[in-house]
Amino acid sequence: MSISRDVPEFPAWPQFDDAERVNLLRALEQGQWWRMGGSEVTEFEREFAEYHGAEHALAVTNGTHALELALQVLGVGPGTEVIVPAFTFISSSQAAQRLGAVAVPVDIDPGTFCIDPAAVERAIGPRTAAIMPVHMAGHIADMDALEKLSADSGVPLIQDAAHAHGARWQGRRVGEFPSVAAFSFQNGKLMTAGEGGAVLFPEGEQYEQAFLRHSCGRPPADRGYFHQTSGSNFRMNELSAAVLRAQLGRLDGQISLREERAPLLTRLLDQIDGVTAQSRDERCDRNPHYMMMFRLPGITEERRNALVDKLIARGVPAFAAFRAIYRCPGFWETGAPELSVDELAARCPTTEAVHQDTIWLHHRTLLGTEEQMHRIADVVADTLATA
Structure with missing residues (x-):
């Protein structure tokens, strides 16, 4: 018997309440809507850094700019290379490429979908200026292995934490690693102001350089237009920061609920013939679950895409996985x-499979009820069986 077409409506995203309204009114009434005259951005940076255990945070216009700025501070530019996972949103590579660097894609772990440290090690060369692990879907990459590689090679890490607000690895928050980390606040992210980003820095000199470069090279107190470095305008505005302060206030509770729902849905999906959910390294002891990802090994990309359409039609907010960059x-x-596409594909066999056979569900599904987790699994199973 076919499952009912409709799954009960999941919680909406983005979420907001009177906290955002109060904060926006406060930002409006202060009379200054850019960071140099107001207080919202500065307060948000302090709160975001504290929440993630970092010494410094710099709020910026979006997550792509966060990556670009962080890479520039690390010395990435023409003549350098940045190692990135082949399976990621393309901002990870484009941030390096826009600085004139070469992006070097490497393969991922078949369980967690995070960058494979062994592949990273093979790719390190004399021009490697940075290694960029992406904490895929909120699961922190193998930071033990990556930190050792960084220490042994002298190549710094930059964490692409666009999916990893509030994540932990063996009790360490993203800002507690001695490496730069970049976040996104785009509309679908775990906390959002429609757009926005932030960079966490472990020490003050990097932060000071980043501040200059995100504000056209101009020091905060400058009145004579003495632009000290090259740069661009990556400044966050006061209204976005006011919204993000409210978003940060409810993030922890949302993560806790997702951490309750994700093991159940993972177990239910893994019980379906032909379905394999993203695995979890036990060292990742807090996963905010930006995506609920699962594979359909052996399926064609065309059939995968058709299944996504059918899941959406039945009330499941499903998406096709990122394309190999x-x-x-x-x-x-x-x-x-x-290297040619075929040569890169030969070096990235896991990416080649995952980008064709993986589906992900919006994180708002994990804010639903236990019954909804069962309904998701039922719809996935029924859609596969009748496709």
Whole structure:
């Protein structure tokens, strides 16, 4: 018997209440809506840094700019290379490529979908200026292995934490690692102001350089237009920061609920023939679950895409997985390695499979009820069986 077409409506996203309204009114009434005259951005930076255990936070316009700024502070530019996972949103590579660097894609772990440290080690060369692990879907990459590689090679890490607000690895928050980390507050992220980003810095000199570069090279108290470095305008406005302060206030509770629901849904999905959910390294002891990801090994990309459409039609907010970055035309416009698509694909067999056979569900599904987790699994099973 076919499952009912409709799954009960999941909680909406983005979420807001009177906290955002109060904060926005406060920001409006202070009379200054940019960071140099107001207090919301500065207070948000303090709160966000404290929440993640970091010494410094710098709020910026979006997550892509956060990556670009962090890479520039690390010395990435023409003549350098940045190692990135082949399976990620393309901002990870484009941030390096826009600085004139070459992005070097490497393969991922078949269980967690995070960057494979062994593949990273093989890719390190004399021009490698940074290694960028992406904490895929909120699961922190293997920071034990990556920190050792960084220490042994002298190549710094930059954490792409766009999915990892509030994540922990063996009790360590993202800001407690001695490496730069970049976040996104785009509309679908775990906390959002529609757009926005932030960079966490472990020490003050990096923060000071980043502040200059995110404000056209201009010091905060400058009145004579003495621009000390090159840069751009990556400043966050006061209204976005006011919204994000409210979003941060409810983040921890949302993560706790997702951490309750995710093991149940993972177990239910893994019980379906032909379905394999993203695995979890037990060292990742807090996963905020930006996505609920699962594979359909052996399925074609065309059939996977058709299944996504059917899940959406039945009330499940489903999406096709990221495309391998080297299979996107934009990857080849500038800063691409001297390898063909086929050569990169041969080096990234897990990425080749995952980008074709993986589906992900919006994190708002994990804010639903236990009954909804069962309904999701039922719909997935029924859709697969009748496709």
